[in-house]
Amino acid sequence: MQTQSNKKLLVRLCGFVLAMFAFGFALVPLYDVFCDLTGINGRSVQRADINTQTLVDTSRVIRVEFVTFDKTGQPSEFIARAPSVEVHPGEMKNVSFHVTNPLNEAVSVRAIPSVSPGQGSLYLNKTECFCFNQQALAANETTEFKLRFFVDKALPEEIKVLTLAYTLYPISEQTLANAL
Missing domain, CATH: 2.60.370.10 (Ctag/Cox11)
Incomplete structure (x- = not known):
């Protein structure tokens, strides 16, 4: 029972890490679009x-x-x-x-x-x-x-x-x- 909940936690943590990694890649183009639209920077x-x-x-x-x-x-x-x-x-x-x-x-x-x-x-x-x-x-x-x-x-x-x-x-x- 404990190993199964540990596996679920591990899968969730890995998913969170992958989502944060993808978000980090998305920040640069999103920032560029934001700057282009607003004229900031x-x-x-x-x-x-x-x-x-x-x-x-x-x-x-x-x-x-x-x-x-x-x-x-x-x-x-x-x-x-x-x-x-x-x-x-x-x-x-x-x-x-x-x-x-x-x-x-x-x-x-x-x-x-x-x-x-x-x-x-x-x-x-x-x-x-x-x-x-x-x-x-x-x-x-x-x-x-x-x-x-x-x-x-x-x-x-x-x-x-x-x-x-x-x-x-x-x-x-x-x-x-x-x-x-």
């Missing part, structure tokens, strides 16, 4: 379906500054071609980022964006961004990462400057294993 809401050409507010000018950080641990180069651009709310802008892989081996990197002030992230809409996916760089490759964005004309009047910061992280098999 500097992630901007992506609304590429908006026809921005009819929404340009030429009476205002917003300066969007670009800051880059390289956390790859290598002497690579990751900089915005222009440190800032001026944009009318609703106007589509294209920006390039210069990236160099100085290593004699291919690497994969991921750029994580952050917008300041945080409230401004709700109004910075990226329609095309290298940060959407991990990027592969061949050995000794120099390339351009592209960003296409617009600032929603509903941006509060008191916000005149937005700072878009990208931090470049290496993605390796070990990094992916640790994330899982």
Whole structure:
């Protein structure tokens, strides 16, 4: 009788452990979805379906500054071609980022964006961004990462400057294993 109840307890505990393990895996994509929907953590809401050409507010000018950080641990180069651009709310802008892989081996990197002030992230809409996916760089490759964005004309009047910061992280098999 005691062994049977111990077996039931063991099965329940193992089920609980598996459920917690699955929940841990589900947290990352759930957090990403939550951040995308709310704009929290500097992630901007992506609304590429908006026809921005009819929404340009030429009476205002917003300066969007670009800051880059390289956390790859290598002497690579990751900089915005222009440190800032001026944009009318609703106007589509294209920006390039210069990236160099100085290593004699291919690497994969991921750029994580952050917008300041945080409230401004709700109004910075990226329609095309290298940060959407991990990027592969061949050995000794120099390339351009592209960003296409617009600032929603509903941006509060008191916000005149937005700072878009990208931090470049290496993605390796070990990094992916640790994330899982």
